[in-house]
Amino acid sequence: MPKISVIVPVYNTAGYVKRCLDSIINQTFKDIEIIVLNDGSTDHSEEIIQEYCKIDQRIKYLKHENMGS
Numbered sequence: 001m002p003k004i005s006v007i008v009p010v011y012n013t014a015g016y017v018k019r020c021l022d023s024i025i026n027q028t029f030k031d032i033e034i035i036v037l038n039d040g041s042t043d044h045s046e047e048i049i050q051e052y053c054k055i056d057q058r059i060k061y062l063k064h065e066n067m068g069s
Contacts, residue, residue, distance in 0.1 A: 002033040002058070010036055011066070014043040021052045021059070034059045040066030 006024055010017055017036075024034055036049050036059060046063065053059045 002031050004029070004032045006032055006034050008034065008036045009039060010041060010045050010049065011039040012041045012043045012045060014041075014045045014048060017045055017048050018052075021049075025052075025056050025058070032058060036061050038063035040064065 008017075008020060008024070013020075021034070021036075024032075034056070036052075038046055038049065038061070040063070049059075049061050053061050
């Protein structure tokens with residue numbers, strides 16, 4: 001069980017999600033899990049996140065329909 005969980009909420013962040021995930025996976029402390037929660041993005045965020053899931057096993061991807069109003 002990892003010592004730290006990092007939760008990354010995502011909604012149409014294709015322009016930023018790579019930089020965010022790069023920053024997290026390159027931290028010196030490695031005993032983490034990275035939970036990416038996609039809130040129904042309509043841009044290319046999902047494809048980017050799926051690429052990162054292939055690169056780093058610590059990334060867990062969850063998605064659901066948009067919960068905003």
